[in-house]
Amino acid sequence: MLELGQDEIAKYPFLADAGQYLKDKGFTLEQFGVDPDLKQLVEKAFERIQVAADGKIYKSDLIGDQVSKEAALPREVFSFLLAIVLLKLSGMHTLIKRFALAEARRAEKYLEKDLANISDVSKKELAIKVINDLFSVQVEKLDDYFVISISDYLKHSINFHEREWKLINRHVENGQVFLTPHETVRLIRKELGTYINSKIINAKTPTMIPGFEDSVNKLVSLSKKFVTFTVTTGEYPPCIKHAIEVLEKGENLPHSGRFMLATFLLSRGQSVEQVAPLFKNAPDYNERVTLYQLNHLDGTSGSGIKYSCPSCEKLKTQDLCFAIPECDNIINPLQFGKKRK
Amino acid sequence: MQEADIKFLEDSFKKYYFEHFDLIKVPERTFEREFGYQKFNSGMTRHISVKDDKELHLLLMKNVPSDVYCSNAYYSFPNLPMNEKDWKEADLIFDIDAKDLNLSCRESHTVSICSECNQVSKNSKHCLKCNSTKIEKKSLPCKNCIDSSKTEVSKLSEILINDLAVSQENIHVYFSGNEGFHVYVYDSQFQQIGSRERSELTDYIMFNGIIPETFGMKKFKPNRSSFPDFNEKGWRGRFSKQVFGSKSKRPKIISELFANGYPSFQKTLDDVSEKIGVKIDPNVTMDIHRIFRLPGSINSKSGLTKILCKNLTKFDPYSEASFLSDESVEVFANCPIEFSLKNKKFGPFINEKVTLPTFAAVYMICKKLAIIA
Numbered sequence: 001m002l003e004l005g006q007d008e009i010a011k012y013p014f015l016a017d018a019g020q021y022l023k024d025k026g027f028t029l030e031q032f033g034v035d036p037d038l039k040q041l042v043e044k045a046f047e048r049i050q051v052a053a054d055g056k057i058y059k060s061d062l063i064g065d066q067v068s069k070e071a072a073l074p075r076e077v078f079s080f081l082l083a084i085v086l087l088k089l090s091g092m093h094t095l096i097k098r099f100a101l102a103e104a105r106r107a108e109k110y111l112e113k114d115l116a117n118i119s120d121v122s123k124k125e126l127a128i129k130v131i132n133d134l135f136s137v138q139v140e141k142l143d144d145y146f147v148i149s150i151s152d153y154l155k156h157s158i159n160f161h162e163r164e165w166k167l168i169n170r171h172v173e174n175g176q177v178f179l180t181p182h183e184t185v186r187l188i189r190k191e192l193g194t195y196i197n198s199k200i201i202n203a204k205t206p207t208m209i210p211g212f213e214d215s216v217n218k219l220v221s222l223s224k225k226f227v228t229f230t231v232t233t234g235e236y237p238p239c240i241k242h243a244i245e246v247l248e249k250g251e252n253l254p255h256s257g258r259f260m261l262a263t264f265l266l267s268r269g270q271s272v273e274q275v276a277p278l279f280k281n282a283p284d285y286n287e288r289v290t291l292y293q294l295n296h297l298d299g300t301s302g303s304g305i306k307y308s309c310p311s312c313e314k315l316k317t318q319d320l321c322f323a324i325p326e327c328d329n330i331i332n333p334l335q336f337g338k339k340r341k
Numbered sequence: 342m343q344e345a346d347i348k349f350l351e352d353s354f355k356k357y358y359f360e361h362f363d364l365i366k367v368p369e370r371t372f373e374r375e376f377g378y379q380k381f382n383s384g385m386t387r388h389i390s391v392k393d394d395k396e397l398h399l400l401l402m403k404n405v406p407s408d409v410y411c412s413n414a415y416y417s418f419p420n421l422p423m424n425e426k427d428w429k430e431a432d433l434i435f436d437i438d439a440k441d442l443n444l445s446c447r448e449s450h451t452v453s454i455c456s457e458c459n460q461v462s463k464n465s466k467h468c469l470k471c472n473s474t475k476i477e478k479k480s481l482p483c484k485n486c487i488d489s490s491k492t493e494v495s496k497l498s499e500i501l502i503n504d505l506a507v508s509q510e511n512i513h514v515y516f517s518g519n520e521g522f523h524v525y526v527y528d529s530q531f532q533q534i535g536s537r538e539r540s541e542l543t544d545y546i547m548f549n550g551i552i553p554e555t556f557g558m559k560k561f562k563p564n565r566s567s568f569p570d571f572n573e574k575g576w577r578g579r580f581s582k583q584v585f586g587s588k589s590k591r592p593k594i595i596s597e598l599f600a601n602g603y604p605s606f607q608k609t610l611d612d613v614s615e616k617i618g619v620k621i622d623p624n625v626t627m628d629i630h631r632i633f634r635l636p637g638s639i640n641s642k643s644g645l646t647k648i649l650c651k652n653l654t655k656f657d658p659y660s661e662a663s664f665l666s667d668e669s670v671e672v673f674a675n676c677p678i679e680f681s682l683k684n685k686k687f688g689p690f691i692n693e694k695v696t697l698p699t700f701a702a703v704y705m706i707c708k709k710l711a712i713i714a
Contacts, residue, residue, distance in 0.1 A: 149530050151531055151533070151538070154542070158537045164554070167541050167544065168549065168576065170555075172504050172576075173574045174506045174574075
């Protein structure tokens with residue numbers, strides 16, 4: 001594991017060993033339920049989840065990159081660790097996914113800032129080490145760029161649909177790809193979210209701690225808000241049904257899944273206006289962006305090319321295929337139902 | 342193919358495998374590879390594991406295959422079904438074939454063989470005798486086909502070395518035995534990447550999927566300084582040389598590109614792609630479970646050997662890849678195109694009985710343009 005300083009744990013709290021951290025600071029979980037001063041932190045943890053549930057990124061007490069107060073740092077870490085305890089106690093997977101995604105975005109900001117930090121070499125080195133240790137991507141600094149090997153780059157970039165991520169549209173030299181700090185971090189976004197998510201999923205669920213009940217109950221009712229949206233899907237193939245279900249639950253559907261869903265529905269003759277509301281529940285929903293992207297896929301803006309629904313083969317490699325016998329060896333989801341007579 | 346022809350080809354191939362086993366390049370880590378072979382008029386036998394060169398030699402002598410294949414992938418259990426093989430890694434491979442190069446010479450040396458009545462006609466869409474549309478095309482590649490394929494191999498090597506940091510000695514170029522070249526890359530950073538990653542590499546090498554922005558053209562407020570320069574590395578440098586021609590023309594051509602606008606620039610890119618992109622078969626490179634013609638084995642499409650090209654520029658497949666005997670044999674030939682092998686010219690033959698050396702007879706029989714008399 002990485003050797004972390006106090007402010008690094010605050011920025012990347014998911015790197016800390018939770019139990020050990022509490023022990024080192026001389027606290028037990030039970031104290032947070034009873035001590036009025038400490039109980040504030042449980043409320044802070046709840047807020048942190050609530051912000052994530054709203055699709056926003058938690059604003060910390062750390063102002064910019066500076067430490068505001070000696071006390072702010074542990075508070076920051078505690079609120080993260082307690083949030084995990086609350087999430088585990090509530091058992092709401094929808095909220096865990098949203099929380100992991102929001103925390104990933106938050107960490108992304110710090111990683112990017114640390115990579116770009118020219119005055120403090122140690123910060124940059126830590127960010128590079130985080131990327132290296134967690135995602136096995138070797139990053140090196142070269143002039144104004146960060147360079148990674150082509151093979152490492154490809155392992156991540158193949159998950160992106162945007163053409164600018166294609167290797168041909170990248171600065172490639174001598175077996176390496178040149179990236180800005182922003183691009184470097186963007187490259188591992190999905191993996192960062194998955195990492196945090198799996199860390200929470202794999203954490204042990206404690207027994208109910210006296211004083212935590214209120215917050216846990218509030219979380220349970222908060223998660224209900226995300227199970228309201230329904231769409232009747234008569235003859236959609238299982239991959240599309242699955243994608244809609246994920247969105248209905250307010251969980252995060254990966255970019256490739258959104259691409260599949262949108263291109264499928266647009267190809268089936270639905271309009272951009274009809275498709276757009278489906279994404280309303282997505283953790284990072286932004287109406288303007290969604291409409292722009294849908295219009296782009298539909299060919300009404302941008303290149304003017306209408307994007308087609310990916311093949312079953314492609315979806316299989318993206319873990320989006322949930323084939324059933326009725327699929328009957330079709331090669332594209334759009335053929336579902338058509339082949340059967 | 343008829344019995345007599347098959348027997349003749351098998352005898353010739355067997356003699357080759359007996360006398361020229363030294364030409365077979367048994368790949369490194371033999372026991373981790375999957376082997377396969379085909380016999381004449383029969384399907385593929387694959388999922389075979391071979392311990393060493395002795396075992397391979399035995400397999401060739403025993404089965405006398407028309408074609409022999411070996412995986413570029415390494416497996417823990419090469420003889421098990423595909424999903425149980427336990428894929429470890431695979432050498433990077435490229436296939437360059439003259440038939441994919443849109444060459445104008447093709448027309449002049451391609452024939453159409455009717456699957457119904459066996460009539461041989463010069464390149465046409467239907468049989469000139471019975472009007473059937475079931476046509477098999479056979480081409481007898483010319484010098485231009487080979488030279489153009491060589492050009493693609495050189496373009497590929499340049500990108501592999503300069504952009505992808507592959508060292509020269511790890512690039513092995515083979516004549517495929519028919520109309521093109523197979524390029525193997527060993528010990529690169531790409532050994533362990535999967536199919537989708539390899540597909541991205543092919544797009545890079547073929548100059549596919551480019552956006553105008555990569556070469557400096559923006560939709561709004563394009564800027565002269567973002568256009569590529571001559572001394573740049575990678576595709577931007579190659580693009581400059583192709584599009585600007587010379588340093589002095591650069592400013593004028595950028596002005597033209599500006600005036601034509603963004604959509605037209607995409608068209609420019611497509612035109613440039615046709616010229617500077619390398620024409621490889623992307624499906625071969627992205628297939629990580631393929632069995633690929635074994636170096637040193639005979640290609641049954643021609644009777645020529647898949648052989649290592651030590652000096653690509655000088656390499657002449659028609660004198661250096663033909664290893665079958667000179668023994669005379671009588672055939673009925675219907676081969677309207679002249680060809681040359683081992684520095685001798687043959688044909689054209691129009692429905693005639695001729696006595697030829699074995700290597701030339703095999704070439705025509707493999708092309709379905711002759712039968713044993």
